[in-house]
Amino acid sequence: MIELSDVRKVFPARRGAAEVAAVDGVTLSVAAGEFAGVVGPSGSGKSTLARLVNLLERPTSGRVAVDGQVLTDLDDDGVRRARRSVGMVFQHFNLLDSRTAAGNVEHPLELAGVGRVERRRRVADLLDLVGLADRHASRPAQLSGGQKQRVAIARALAAHPKVLLCDEATSALDPASTTGVLDLLRRVRAELGLTVLLITHEMAVVRAVCDSAVLLESGRVVDGGRLTDVLARPHSPLAAQLLPAPAVAGRDGDLVRVTVTDSAPEGRVLRTLAGELGLDVEVAGGSVETVAGRRFGRLLLSVTGDDGRLDAALQRLRDGGSLVERAVPGDEPPAIGAHDEPATAEQPSAPRLLDAPGVPL
Template sequence: MSSMIRLEAVSKRYPARKDSAAVTALSETDLTIDRGEIFGVIGRSGAGKSTLIRLINLLERPSSGRVEVDGVDLTALDASRLRAARRQIGMIFQHFNLLSSRTVFDNVALPLELAGLSRAEIKSKVQPLLELVGLADKSGRYPAELSGGQKQRVGIARALATEPKVLLCDEATSALDPETTRSILALLGDINEKLGITIVLITHEMQVIKQICHRVAVLDAGAVVELASVESVFTRPRAPITRSLLSAATGDDVPPHLRARLSQHPIGGDTLLRLRFSGPHAESPVISRLTKAQGIEVSILHGQVDVVRHASFGTLIVALPVAGDALAAAIRFLESENVVVEPLGYLPASLRAAG
């Protein structure tokens, strides 16, 4: 598959101001996004997500490095050619950015008016877009008369008006309730499938990544710390920040009353492990086989099975009353069963039944 977007050694630095030091928002980043894929970028606030997405259409110009979209080096273009190139890159925003004095139709028509199309040409393009996003009956309404989800659908239609090859989504669902978020993500997936458009989606929510994306880059302090398929990130996360984001999203974090008592050193009680299963292993009796093979009484404190991109994955938090060689043998057995094992710490024996 050919690339649609390529960032080569891209950095963005903001100079020092009188009341603050210089800031490096993105550092020496290499990134390739394939043509037609839905690519997610996730990280906590301040990780550099919004800077990255604004570098793709040069709303932020990189301090160094090269940004290429559909084979064109945007950083080498003059102002006129950059404006033309940006017509191939649509963008939707967290807070919709609609013009309150214009109807739904006229909000979607705005980029076409700016491009100099006739009213007949505009109508021939806007009406099918309103049908695509499910707002054909809202053409004459104003933004104040719409729900948040409807406003975002207008924003999506407007972003598609110039028939872009790339759609950038900057926290496009973070102002919406969960049910509306799911419907907007489903719409974006439908648009990707019907139009073959490349979508780059910035978010701080792993549930958004899980629902729609093919691959995901995890940002931390201005650097890409993990880049893989969504299935791989959910079932075999490598970076600590990825594991932390996953725990918050999947509910597989250690219960607070146990977390407060965890020690990093054996204290004569139980070892706490987080186990991650994927594919057919998510539903196999691995814990039962461990008990039979090692003679270990395992306490399950928390667990669930979920689905990401049609593949099952599961997580368990378990307590094992072993340490040292016996613990090492148990971990080797679990890993031989294709389980990803993450030691979390040690619990006093008195807390074993508390989970």
């Protein structure tokens, strides 16, 4: 549904500052019906990437295709027509204060030349879909943040898009409103068969709704894939951000890091180390959560006893499918650092996907 091939976006030098490579050789694929996330710190290229998907920004080089149509081959009029199949939801809602909730949802339909009767019917259906049928006459100033974002989602759906881009759609919301908006996006994706690309820096949001994600750093993709694969992958930078490993420093005994999944539960490790080998095992830290509908977690175990049997036991557990490894200070995957936004543009920096020619999300 969404295909980016070796896409680059370079903002030119201004006022003596160097040019900014905001997106740098990204190749990625998002399948139809998928809920994919793009995560990373400020300035990593997330929002620029979103704007390249619907050509609000034209790439400096590379190919962008949506639903089989190569947008980068189209002229400006062709892009405007193709953009109707891509809805967009912004962090700060971008509602028109002079219009009611219904008027905001109706606006893109007016621009598209849809007749009045059809517009009113579509607006009523969409406000009902997002749970705001009773607030159709309210203006943005009379709505809460969560309600404003629901209006923005309804507006993005007005033209029957196949793809929904959400650029930090929950960043301006309180936790309760965030939960409500994410539940709505999940339901909309399921009921309308949409493909959703969610731009966010909030890992809790990715854990809650995404099937897959890529991690951007300094405009390049440093890790990515389906979350179920990423979280089971040793030394994954994205997994370290989604489920941070407990800190090793200051712990006693031999330390063992355990990655918990449905198919590799922690009980198997504990039974082997404590029950079969008679070692003393203490859970020193960690957590277990539900991600992409499955159970995942990272635990740090402190193990004391006959050290000579530990390595052999860990290898036997690995052979049986358990994800275990010795842990030492300094071996945790590094935290992803933040960068300032480019001073020469309002958009962030750039991505490149793993070192493969294309990584499906």
